[in-house]
Amino acid sequence: MSSSSSLSSSLSSSLPASLHLAVALDGAGWHPAAWREPEARPGELFTAAYWSGLVIEAERGLVDFVTIEDGLGLQSSYFTEPDGRTDRVRGRLDALLIAARVAPLTRHIGIVPTVVATHTEPFHISKAIATLDYVSTGRAGLRVQVTARHNEAAHFGRRTFPPVRIKGVEQSADPVVRELTTELFDEATDYVEVVRRLWDSWEDDAEIRDAATGRFIDRDKLHYIDFQGRHFSVKGPSITPRPPQGQPIVSALAHEHSTGAPFRLVGSSLDVGYVTPYDADHARAVVAAVRAEQRAAGRADEVVHLFGDLVVLLDDDPAKAAARRDRLDELAGEPYTSDAPIFTGTPVQLADLLQELRAAGLPGFRLRPAVVAHDLPQITRGLVPELQRRGAFRTAYEADTLRGLLGLPRPANRYAAAAAATA
Amino acid sequence: MSKPLKQIHLAAHFPGVNNTTVWSDPEAGSHIEFSSFAHFARTAERAKFDFLFLAEGLRLREQGGKLYDLDVVGRPDTFTVLSALAAVTERLGLTGTINSTFNEPYEVARQFASLDHLSGGRAAWNVVTSWDAFTGENFRRGGFLPQEERYSRAKEFLATAIELLDSWHGDEIVADRHSGTFLRDAKAGAFVHQGHHFDIEGQFNVPRSPQGRPVIFQAGDSDEGREFAAADADAIFSRHSTLREGQAFYADVKGHLAKHGRTHDQLLILPAATFVLGDTDAEAHERAREVRRQQVSGATAIKHLEFVWNRDLSAYDPDGPVPDIDPDLGEHTVARGRAQVRMYRDPLAVAREWRELAAANNWSIRDLVIETGNRQSFVGTPATVAETIDHFVQADAADGFILVPHITPGGLDVFADTVVPLLQERGVFRTEYEGTTLRDHLGLAHPDTGAPSGRAAS
Numbered sequence: 001m002s003s004s005s006s007l008s009s010s011l012s013s014s015l016p017a018s019l020h021l022a023v024a025l026d027g028a029g030w031h032p033a034a035w036r037e038p039e040a041r042p043g044e045l046f047t048a049a050y051w052s053g054l055v056i057e058a059e060r061g062l063v064d065f066v067t068i069e070d071g072l073g074l075q076s077s078y079f080t081e082p083d084g085r086t087d088r089v090r091g092r093l094d095a096l097l098i099a100a101r102v103a104p105l106t107r108h109i110g111i112v113p114t115v116v117a118t119h120t121e122p123f124h125i126s127k128a129i130a131t132l133d134y135v136s137t138g139r140a141g142l143r144v145q146v147t148a149r150h151n152e153a154a155h156f157g158r159r160t161f162p163p164v165r166i167k168g169v170e171q172s173a174d175p176v177v178r179e180l181t182t183e184l185f186d187e188a189t190d191y192v193e194v195v196r197r198l199w200d201s202w203e204d205d206a207e208i209r210d211a212a213t214g215r216f217i218d219r220d221k222l223h224y225i226d227f228q229g230r231h232f233s234v235k236g237p238s239i240t241p242r243p244p245q246g247q248p249i250v251s252a253l254a255h256e257h258s259t260g261a262p263f264r265l266v267g268s269s270l271d272v273g274y275v276t277p278y279d280a281d282h283a284r285a286v287v288a289a290v291r292a293e294q295r296a297a298g299r300a301d302e303v304v305h306l307f308g309d310l311v312v313l314l315d316d317d318p319a320k321a322a323a324r325r326d327r328l329d330e331l332a333g334e335p336y337t338s339d340a341p342i343f344t345g346t347p348v349q350l351a352d353l354l355q356e357l358r359a360a361g362l363p364g365f366r367l368r369p370a371v372v373a374h375d376l377p378q379i380t381r382g383l384v385p386e387l388q389r390r391g392a393f394r395t396a397y398e399a400d401t402l403r404g405l406l407g408l409p410r411p412a413n414r415y416a417a418a419a420a421a422t423a
Numbered sequence: 424m425s426k427p428l429k430q431i432h433l434a435a436h437f438p439g440v441n442n443t444t445v446w447s448d449p450e451a452g453s454h455i456e457f458s459s460f461a462h463f464a465r466t467a468e469r470a471k472f473d474f475l476f477l478a479e480g481l482r483l484r485e486q487g488g489k490l491y492d493l494d495v496v497g498r499p500d501t502f503t504v505l506s507a508l509a510a511v512t513e514r515l516g517l518t519g520t521i522n523s524t525f526n527e528p529y530e531v532a533r534q535f536a537s538l539d540h541l542s543g544g545r546a547a548w549n550v551v552t553s554w555d556a557f558t559g560e561n562f563r564r565g566g567f568l569p570q571e572e573r574y575s576r577a578k579e580f581l582a583t584a585i586e587l588l589d590s591w592h593g594d595e596i597v598a599d600r601h602s603g604t605f606l607r608d609a610k611a612g613a614f615v616h617q618g619h620h621f622d623i624e625g626q627f628n629v630p631r632s633p634q635g636r637p638v639i640f641q642a643g644d645s646d647e648g649r650e651f652a653a654a655d656a657d658a659i660f661s662r663h664s665t666l667r668e669g670q671a672f673y674a675d676v677k678g679h680l681a682k683h684g685r686t687h688d689q690l691l692i693l694p695a696a697t698f699v700l701g702d703t704d705a706e707a708h709e710r711a712r713e714v715r716r717q718q719v720s721g722a723t724a725i726k727h728l729e730f731v732w733n734r735d736l737s738a739y740d741p742d743g744p745v746p747d748i749d750p751d752l753g754e755h756t757v758a759r760g761r762a763q764v765r766m767y768r769d770p771l772a773v774a775r776e777w778r779e780l781a782a783a784n785n786w787s788i789r790d791l792v793i794e795t796g797n798r799q800s801f802v803g804t805p806a807t808v809a810e811t812i813d814h815f816v817q818a819d820a821a822d823g824f825i826l827v828p829h830i831t832p833g834g835l836d837v838f839a840d841t842v843v844p845l846l847q848e849r850g851v852f853r854t855e856y857e858g859t860t861l862r863d864h865l866g867l868a869h870p871d872t873g874a875p876s877g878r879a880a881s
Contacts (some may be wrong), residue, residue: 030847035605037600037602038600043596046540046630047540048540048543051541071628072499072530072628073626074626074628082626085604085609086609087603088605089605090611091596091611091628093537093540093541094533094534094537095507096506097502097503097538097541098505098506098739100502100506101507101510101541103510104510107537117800119530121526121528121563123481124525124526126773127499128502128503131499131504134455134456135457135499135503139633151780154623155529155623156530157623174686205849212495213445214723215493216446216492216494216495217490218498219489219490219493222496234562235482235539236561237483237490239481239483239497239502240455240497240498240499241455284551329602362822382508398612
């Protein structure tokens with residue numbers, strides 16, 4: 001994974017018509033009745049074979065990366081508390097460990113596990129993602145998430161949240177909710193800052209193995225990060241050398257919120273933001289809002305990719321897709337709703353929509369298969385060939401690293417740059 | 424007339440962040456790239472080893488206020504490497520050292536449960552503690568724990584993690600698509616733990632894993648550590664690799680088991696061991712001497728003396744005599760982030776003993792450090808080493824060994840190709856894996872059934 005290959009790939013993948021695709025993996029799929037479909041394998045959800053099969057299928061479709069959902073409590077249909085349901089998939093494996101387990105079985109696809117910033121240690125996560133980058137030779141990223149769930153806080157017993165009940169991601173006028181949202185996202189911003197500084201805390205050529213002087217490292221090329229924040233202070237350096245990509249991809253799902261906190265996180269700190277606009281005009285407004293945050297953070301000249309999130313139900317015939325959705329809803333006992341738009345139709349219709357949204361400023365999409373056993377192959381064997389026919393998607397992987405696939409150069413080390421400036 | 428032959432357990436310790444590892448050798452490869460770990464693990468699995476072992480350290484070591492630069496520095500994340508290794512091996516156990524101080528039980532329990540699922544029942548946890556403020560500077564918790572609470576917190580951490588792992592029993596997931604019942608019980612994984620160190624409740628979110636719980640290792644020599652192991656651990660990672668010390672430790676720890684209602688075969692004693700092989704015993708001893716000189720340069724020798732003296736000794740000549748000044752008995756400030764500093768509980772006595780040893784043998788500082796710290800456990804031809812290992816195990820100095828090669832990643836290759844076949848010929852080491860889980864390899868019962876875990880299924 002040389003940096004030169006990343007650089008050349010950034011040129012080829014930035015063709016204006018070409019778009020990026022990610023697939024969001026979560027259990028049997030995003031529809032709550034997904035596990036009851038005939039193709040589903042609900043008894044295998046906790047096996048390595050299940051997850052490696054999905055990621056290998058996604059790689060077959062040349063998608064840029066997969067994300068893997070996670071959480072520090074049982075899944076729930078409610079936003080802030082458990083739902084006590086037994087008719088839906090409950091229980092999951094740690095996303096980072098799944099990512100590491102599938103990495104050696106794949107060669108090109110990016111692997112992006114979810115990490116909950118609210119209750120975990122940035123030091124541990126920084127070295128874990130760096131290690132995922134080594135294990136995958138340059139294909140790691142992370143998706144950072146926050147949680148206000150009281151039950152999850154009680155699993156750790158170290159903090160409590162005000163007793164608010166949030167129904168969804170919609171805007172809230174409740175000042176307690178607003179303050180909590182801002183606090184959690186500000187903490188996530190600090191968290192990402194620490195993770196990123198730790199990745200840079202070793203310069204690329206810090207390991208010298210100089211037999212003449214007996215020195216394994218040049219310690220002037222290792223750096224304390226000396227981060228001090230409201231929720232944690234971290235000294236550094238990392239115990240793990242700088243990962244192959246320098247900076248693995250950092251991403252988050254960001255909804256419109258009256259506090260502006262989610263978009264501020266994307267604009268100030270991330271490489272990829274997943275957004276949920278309901279049409280092309282809305283997409284333009286969301287892009288403008290995030291770009292404003294990017295400018296406010298002094299990152300106007302940096303690439304921040306905004307991916308549209310869509311739940312997808314795909315069949316060759318639109319009526320068939322609609323009927324499948326009805327059947328799933330009936331099994332679930334209620335119509336499926338989501339924070340993201342739900343697309344029901346054919347791969348050709350979806351390709352039309354993605355190109356329309358692409359023109360509105362979204363360079364990529366994270367597709368959430370409603371039923372992974374059905375809709376993931378529909379993406380890789382239906383949507384992808386359709387986009388390729390239109391010249392809108394790669395026909396072979398053009399880079400060895402995730403940054404390369406996303407057209408991002410390998411970044412300079414902040415500490416090396418600082419040392420050079422003061423030398 | 425004699426008791427049946429004990430079967431030997433063997434494990435492979437990935438070369439670590441200390442001066443045992445010779446990084447200057449032309450054969451020495453990366454200690455970070457995954458290809459090194461994959462090579463090492465595949466060698467261990469080819470040789471039918473019980474498991475691979477990873478150590479951990481959560482802050483880079485410092486000496487004299489600067490990052491220590493003479494040994495290998497840096498390592499990858501333990502869980503991430505082990506989970507990736509599960510993809511390139513099929514039977515080898517995967518043991519990770521994970522700190523109980525700078526983690527939370529809910530997170531560690533779900534990481535080990537996940538690793539056990541993703542490896543098909545091959546996970547093990549070496550539980551360690553470190554409470555120092557130096558390491559704590561990298562974590563939310565910081566380093567606040569008084570030393571006397573160290574084992575009580577570790578004990579409660581482990582107990583809590585086991586409560587979480589045991590909160591699922593294995594029959595909760597029905598996944599009946601016709602009735603629409605996924606979970607048998609909405610309260611799956613429910614737990615409440617109210618203790619001195621942890622006050623947590625809720626529902627654990629990883630279903631029961633193949634081994635039920637990971638195999639539990641304990642490392643450490645203190646009285647509390649031995650008691651902790653006798654009560655809770657499946658295996659001890661110890662340092663006593665000489666016959667007599669090993670036998671004494673073995674007898675002591677196994678003697679503690681009865682009062683915890685446990686039998687001798689429920690706790691394995693697996694010391695760390697180093698080795699050097701040669702075509703003749705004489706050649707092996709000559710090579711071992713060279714390796715020790717590589718491991719302990721003059722500069723390294725001075726730094727190691729500082730662990731005891733707690734002073735800057737950089738003005739001393741490593742080829743000269745041991746310092747005649749006494750150690751500084753104040754708080755240890757010279758070397759930070761090192762467990763072995765705590766081994767020297769009475770620095771004055773150690774310094775006195777070392778001066779006498781050096782004088783009696785006419786040793787320089789470097790000679791002294793080599794002779795007191797870096798003697799290899801097993802040196803000789805493959806036949807000599809196989810015979811010695813077998814003797815140690817049959818004589819109850821150990822149940823097997825965790826081998827620590829000095830070269831990354833190929834340092835196990837020759838052992839696998841030459842010593843292991845001889846142990847197999849002696850009938851004391853497996854020629855094929857009999858089960859699929861690490862509990863099977865170690866002869867440990869599954870916590871739910873009391874029977875070896877993988878046998879019923881295979």
